[in-house]
Amino acid sequence: MARYTEAACRLCRREGEKLFLKGQRCYTGKCAIARRSFAPGQHGQGRKKISEYGSQLREKQKAKRFYGVLEGQFRKTFDSASRMKGKSGENLLQLLELRFDNVVYRMGFAASRAQARQLVTHGHFTINGKKANIPSMTLHAGDAVAVCEASRKSPKFQDLATRPVPSWLTFNPEQLSGTVAQIPARADVDIDVRETLIVELYSK
Secondary structure (H helix, E strand, O other): OOOOOOOHHHHHHHHOOOOOOOHHHHHOOOOHHHHOOOOOOOOOOOOOOOOHHHHHHHHHHHHHHHHOOOHHHHHHHHHHHHOOOOOHHHHHHHHHHOEHHHHHHHOOOOOOHHHHHHHHHOOOEEEOOEEEOOOOOEOOOOOEEEEOHHHOOOHHHOOOOOOOOOOOEEEEOOOOEEEEOOOOOHHHOOOOOOHHHHHHHHOO
């Protein structure tokens, strides 16, 4: 499985905001944005005039890095979103939110999406009672996610992240399970991205 293996904090600095790629570290003074809020590299502190294309590219890169997907996966997701009814940009964010690894992260099973992806690939979860290990799977309303019986006593799930669970999900910490209660609307997605610019970029 292809994945980004370089320094994650450089991505946050490049986008100029926290993408919450390092779990609890992002909430401390060790966060790269808190220490060096400028872009990485020797020209990172220079002022640059951003073109229309540059703005569109930055929004696409931000969304892609926020959810931890590579270019090929992101483009395929956009193509699927463009074939759905409704606004392509909102459909794109909807599909990204419904990724298996993102749902695991949103429920609080993992401190970051990277950790959630690792837990999924290692086979710690089931969907509707069946073991699943593909992070990019798209979940649907009514799907139930739970920790496998064999993994319930693992230290990984003894101290779960204490983040608010989105309203489109339900979560039972005692049962180590949750459900996709409904399809997320745009208002349920807390990522600060202008999805219309992504649509414009791919429409050229």
